[in-house]
Amino acid sequence: MVFGREDPFTGNTYAAQVSAFRLPPFGTTDELLAIVEAGVAKDSPPNRFKVVDTNFQLTTERPYPCVRFRGSFEDLKALTRRGFAALPLHIRALYCQHPTQGDLGLYIAYSQRGGPPDPDLDSQAQSFIDGVRASQER
DSSP states (O other): OEEEEEOTTTOOEEEEEEEEEEOOOOSSHHHHHHHHHHHHHHTSOTTTEEEEEEEEEEEOSSSSOEEEEEEEEEEEEEEETTEEEEEEEEEEEEEEEOSSOTTEEEEEEEEEESSSOOTTHHHHHHHHHHTOOOOOOO
16 A cells, blocks of 8 residues: 655655565565565666665564665656656655565555655654554454
8 A cells, every 4th residue: 555645845745555465485584584685676676766875774673573774766667747756765664574474575665756855754653663562452
């Protein structure tokens, strides 16, 4: 599920996203970290995205395994109202193993496309990510 908005003054767009994906079996959190890193690389093909910087960190902020992701890219083929353009893309995300369904991964992200990262991008992203919880009941 994706929700988006456009800033009428800057033209920057913002998206809040939650999605589920099949998670391959893993034994350690380091293996989860490697799975997330490989997934981001697969979802960021070089003909579409130029990597500016990425950071992956294991986190214990939830009672189930998660990886915090922070990345900036140049989206070389961003669709705009005027056609395609190269625009900066800044992503703040949390990838987690579902607490009761081990083969299910959760992706919770907030992003900004266009311009340098807003000064409050991290706090907006954290507020959204903190508001999304997976049920620990079966």
